[in-house]
Amino acid sequence: MSLKIIVxxxxxxxxxxxxxxxxxxxxxxxxxxxxxxxxxxDLNALEEAISLKNRVGGTVTAITMGPPNAANVLKECxxxxxxxxxxxxxRKFAGxxxxxxxxxxxxxxxxxxxxxxxxxxxxxxDGDTAQxxxxxxxxxxxxxxxxxxxxxxxxxKSITVKRSTEYGHEKIKSNxxxxxxxxxxxxxxxxxxxxxxxxxxNIQTESSSGGYSESYLTVTDxxxxxxxxxxxxxxxxxxxxQCGLSxxxxxxxxxxxxxxxTQNMKEISSSVEGITALMNELMDEHIIG
Amino acid sequence: xxTKNVMVFLEQHKKKIANVSIELICEANRLAxxxxxxxxxxxxxxxxxxxxxxxxxYGCKKIFYAEDKRLSHFTSIPYAKIIxxxxxxxxxxxxxxxxxxxxxxxxxxxxxxxKCGLTADCTELKIGDHTIKDKEFKNILLQIxxxxxxxxxxxxxxxxxxxxMATVRPGVMKLEEANTKLKAQIVPFTxxxxxxxxxxxxLEVIDEAKAVNLQAAQIIVSAGMGAxxxxxxxxxxxxxxxxxxxxGSSRPVVDSGVLIKDHQVGQTGVTVRPNLYIACxxxxxxxxxxxxxxxxxxxxxxxxxEAPIFSIAHYGIVGDVNDVIPKMIKAFKxxx
Numbered sequence: 001m002s003l004k005i006i007v008x009x010x011x012x013x014x015x016x017x018x019x020x021x022x023x024x025x026x027x028x029x030x031x032x033x034x035x036x037x038x039x040x041x042d043l044n045a046l047e048e049a050i051s052l053k054n055r056v057g058g059t060v061t062a063i064t065m066g067p068p069n070a071a072n073v074l075k076e077c078x079x080x081x082x083x084x085x086x087x088x089x090x091r092k093f094a095g096x097x098x099x100x101x102x103x104x105x106x107x108x109x110x111x112x113x114x115x116x117x118x119x120x121x122x123x124x125x126d127g128d129t130a131q132x133x134x135x136x137x138x139x140x141x142x143x144x145x146x147x148x149x150x151x152x153x154x155x156x157k158s159i160t161v162k163r164s165t166e167y168g169h170e171k172i173k174s175n176x177x178x179x180x181x182x183x184x185x186x187x188x189x190x191x192x193x194x195x196x197x198x199x200x201x202n203i204q205t206e207s208s209s210g211g212y213s214e215s216y217l218t219v220t221d222x223x224x225x226x227x228x229x230x231x232x233x234x235x236x237x238x239x240x241x242q243c244g245l246s247x248x249x250x251x252x253x254x255x256x257x258x259x260x261x262t263q264n265m266k267e268i269s270s271s272v273e274g275i276t277a278l279m280n281e282l283m284d285e286h287i288i289g
Numbered sequence: 290x291x292t293k294n295v296m297v298f299l300e301q302h303k304k305k306i307a308n309v310s311i312e313l314i315c316e317a318n319r320l321a322x323x324x325x326x327x328x329x330x331x332x333x334x335x336x337x338x339x340x341x342x343x344x345x346x347y348g349c350k351k352i353f354y355a356e357d358k359r360l361s362h363f364t365s366i367p368y369a370k371i372i373x374x375x376x377x378x379x380x381x382x383x384x385x386x387x388x389x390x391x392x393x394x395x396x397x398x399x400x401x402x403x404k405c406g407l408t409a410d411c412t413e414l415k416i417g418d419h420t421i422k423d424k425e426f427k428n429i430l431l432q433i434x435x436x437x438x439x440x441x442x443x444x445x446x447x448x449x450x451x452x453x454m455a456t457v458r459p460g461v462m463k464l465e466e467a468n469t470k471l472k473a474q475i476v477p478f479t480x481x482x483x484x485x486x487x488x489x490x491x492l493e494v495i496d497e498a499k500a501v502n503l504q505a506a507q508i509i510v511s512a513g514m515g516a517x518x519x520x521x522x523x524x525x526x527x528x529x530x531x532x533x534x535x536x537g538s539s540r541p542v543v544d545s546g547v548l549i550k551d552h553q554v555g556q557t558g559v560t561v562r563p564n565l566y567i568a569c570x571x572x573x574x575x576x577x578x579x580x581x582x583x584x585x586x587x588x589x590x591x592x593x594x595e596a597p598i599f600s601i602a603h604y605g606i607v608g609d610v611n612d613v614i615p616k617m618i619k620a621f622k623x624x625x
Contacts, residue, residue: 013437014510015343015437021545031483040467089326095473097406097407098397098407099400099404099407100402101557102401122610126436126437127409127436127437128410128556128557129395129397129409129410130393130409131393131396131397131398131400131407131409132397133364133385134393134394134395134397134401135397135398137365137398138369138398138401138402139401143365143366143473143488143489144365144366144394144398145489146365146367146390146393146394146396147390147393147394159317159490163390164390165389165390165391166301166302166389166390166459167302167303167494167496167497168494168495168496168497169495169497170362170491170493170494170495171491171492171493171495172364172489172490172491172492173489173490173492173495174488174489174490178488202464222458237465248406249404249447249449249450250406250407250408250446250447250450251419251421251445251446251447251448251474252443252444252611253431253443253445253446254443254444254447255436255442255443255444255445256439256441257441264603264605265599265600265602265603265604266603266605267605267606267607267608268588268604268605268610269606270606270607270608270609270613270616272616272619274606274615274622275606275613276589276616276620276623278604278606278617278620279617280619280620280624282565283621283624283625284292287564287565287586288412288508288532288533288565289327289455289587289621289625
């Protein structure tokens, strides 16, 4: 069996480790001051893709959309076992909401051609929307299995997974092609392989203006690629109107720095007397006890 | 052009309508009153007629009901296609979904099919105006949500999109009183699904009881990173037990593996509004506050007097949880 596996990844600002400097004095986000990282659940998606490939054979192609330095997350994919990488990058993609993003990814996936399964992280930490995976599936006209915490069985035609829900879990099965969104529960992502870091640490991107070689189709396990492919709007045959800001139905009306609503907070001393008085007050009001 | 109606997707699991869907009916009422429209709903499943009186009691006027044995349990494509078809036919101005695993699976798929705007995890919805250059949009949906990991609050609009769609997490919107006299019109919807649309095969649906039910708890004692070491966490659990409450936590505590995800309060965890919320060693980032700010009483215990949690607390104690909690337990036991 040989599966064509695609994994979508995103470079995100590390919103979990935001310092005071993350906001400019005017209340806008200071993206420059935030470290850019590999979106955590996309690492889980990559891990699922690579372990599936190792289990049944096939190829893993990682794809991302972003500015030129987003190629860094693709290098991380190569370090961990991806066979090929595509960066879709163009000024025309700027300002894309989830709909415009999924449209661009759809065009790129169609350029790649035939595939069996797409793995995506459930959500990215900069927006936490969890929308791009299902939207990409809809645009490709394929099925989706979201919030997946375990891949159970796989055969030539289909894949069976465990999906978590608020109520418990579901064991569900779908034929290929299918898009699967993966949660952090799914696995412990591997670390880069030293050998692969050596092989790929100086890899460059190669713009599509040079023409598309079908080389990715010939990459086999152990083979190496010469460059990260960089594709623009024109190359993936995308309609510029549906990309970026013009392709985004949602607009940001305004952004506010988080303003704390100061209440009439009662300061309680941490002394025995202070705390005893507080507990008594809460008991008298039947809030506790 | 759309109507001025507000539509809610009623989520059902094993024929029970989810609480979040009823909360959304209440919010839809508030929005529809401003717009001068009505509240409608979509329900997909099999044999769930009796349950439909519940959304009716909260003010839903019309329920579009798609019934089929194959629809008794959620799957993405059939549900998405039915919802998209009903929206195309009925033309609501606004459609609301619970930000649950089901809502977050199906709503993006519907938005992609309809090429309309969808804003995830809104914490507040309003009707207002928006201007782009010299074009003015009156009475559109303002969708307010924390963004960028909760460091900013963004107002999102989709002025040229019909409908405007949003997801809202359970517990965020306020439940109003039910009026058992109210009735809704049930409109059967005949779907146009083909066999090939049923692409997901359901092999097993297992319900698991949650380790904690924070949404039902009247008292929650929550641990942040300032109370995540073994001894402090034991004190947090002890205080919760003493007061008859449940143990909550901030996201970093769950991320670090000290407590399981069921305990997490906040934007990516559970939204709660208990009678009493005790934040122990929680700094109070917006994503946490978004999940508990509506608690009736909030006690914050933190070593850092500048911690943002104090800004929403009713009672603030500057101190170490290891020192403060034992005093609380002792004081409670002495009187109770």
